[in-house]
Amino acid sequence: MSKYRYTELEQQLNNVLVHQDKELARIAFPDTKDIDENIRQSEELLRSLGVKFPNGASLAVQEIPKKVMVVPSWESLCLEAEAAVGNQCVLEDLFTAEELQTNEQAIVALNEEYNQLHRLDKYDITISATAGLLAAAVEILLVGIPQKTPEGLKGGVLANYVRDYFDKRYPEAEMEKLANSKVSKVPYDAQDNRNTVVNVEGLSTYYHRLLSLGHDPLLGLVIGVADIMTGRMTTIDKTGKAVSQVIDGYANRTEKDIFFAIAKQITHFKSDITTSMGLPAPLMGLFNLLQFGNIGDEDQTIAEIVQGMYYEGYDFIHFCTLSIPVMIAEVVTRLGYAIKRIKEGHPVKESIPLSTNHEKHPKLGTMLFIGHSAATAVNAGKVYFTKNPMAINYPQWLAFGKYSYQQLKWVLIEKPEARDAFVRGTINEQLDEVLLSVDETFTDISREYIVVIG
Structure with a gap:
C-alpha cells in the first residue's frame, strides 16, 4: 500500500492504468523478427513467376475503406477497471521491484541535483569568511571602543573620522542656535521632572534623549511625530515604566499638519545629533524594558548596562561608525559572489546580487x-x-539576527518546498514528453480509422 493519499481522480487513473497494464500483458504478440526475410523471399518467388513490380513497388495497392475505431469513454474505462482490478490500486502496482528501485534512485539524483545548485564550494566559503574577517578587523583596528577624553569622545581612527565629519557637518554653534529656535522645539523634550505630571525616573539632561522615544532615530519617525501632533511626551523610564503625558509649558510646541510635524521631527534630530549626549542608537530606548539579568561584578540588569553604554558615548554617531564594518562584509560578499558568477559564465544581469x-x-x-x-x-x-559592553557591535548583531532568521526559514521551510517543486517540475516535463509522444502515435494510427467516442 502506498503512503500517499490519492485524490478521487488519481485513484481512478491508477485503477485504469493497472487494468490496462494487465490487459497488455495478456496479449501474445507474434514474433516479427523473420518478417523482412519472408517478404524478400516472397518477392523473389513472384519475380521468378514473371510478376513485374512497376517503379520498384510491390503489388498494386487497392484503396481500403476506413474502419471505425470506438474509443470508450472515461466513465466506462473506470467501471471496467474497477470490475477487473478493484478500486484500491496504487501506482506502485505498475512497476517491478527493480523498476521501483530505479525510480527511487532517480528521485534521489534529482534531489541531489537541486542541492548541488545551493551547495557552497570552497571559493564561496572563502569569499564569505574573508568578508566577515575583514569586517571584524576593521571594527577592531579602526573603530575601537569610544572613551571620554578632555577633547570629547575618542575611539579608533575611523570612529574619530566619522565623529569629526558629523561635527563639521553640524557645527556646535549652528546646532545650538537651531535648538533654541521655534522650528525645532518639540513637546517631548523635557529634561527633568519639574513640569511633568507623572514622574519619569531618571529623566535628566544626561538621559532624557534615551528615555524619550521621540528621540529614537527610528521610533521617533512614528512616536515622535505622533507626540508632536498631540502635544505629548512618550517615555520609558530607567525602571522600565512606560508613560505618555502632556507637560505644561510644552504643549504649545505642536503641529497639526503631519508634514509640518515630520519636518519639525527631522529638524529636532538635526539639532541634537552632535550634542554631548546625542541621539541614542536606533531602538536603544526599548532596552529600558529589559529589567532583568545579573551581569558583571555589580550584577547589573540589561537595562542598566545599556543606560551605562549610552552615558559613556554609545550614541547614534557611534552606531553609524559601527555600521561601516557591517557594510564592508555585505559589499565584499556580494561583490565576490557577482564576480564568481560572471566567471562561471552567467549573464551579468543575472549575476547582480x-x-x-x-x-x-x-x-x-x-x-x-x-x-x-x-x-x-x-x-x-x-x-x-x-569584559566591556561598549565593545558590542550593535549593527553587526542586528545583521546577524536578520540573516539567521532568513537562513533558518530557508533551511527548514523554503528549501524543502522548493526542492520538491523542482523534482515534481522535472518529472512533469518528462511526463509531458511521454504524453506528446502518445498523442502523436494516436494521431498517426487514427488516420486510417473513423474515430467514435463511445
Missing part, C-alpha cells in the same frame, strides 16, 4: 549568513575578553 532570493541567487543568502556569522563571532570574542 541585489536580491537574496534563493531562486534568483541560489547561494547568496547562505554566503551572507556565513560572512556576518564570522564577523559576529569575532565581536562576541572581543566582548568576552574585554
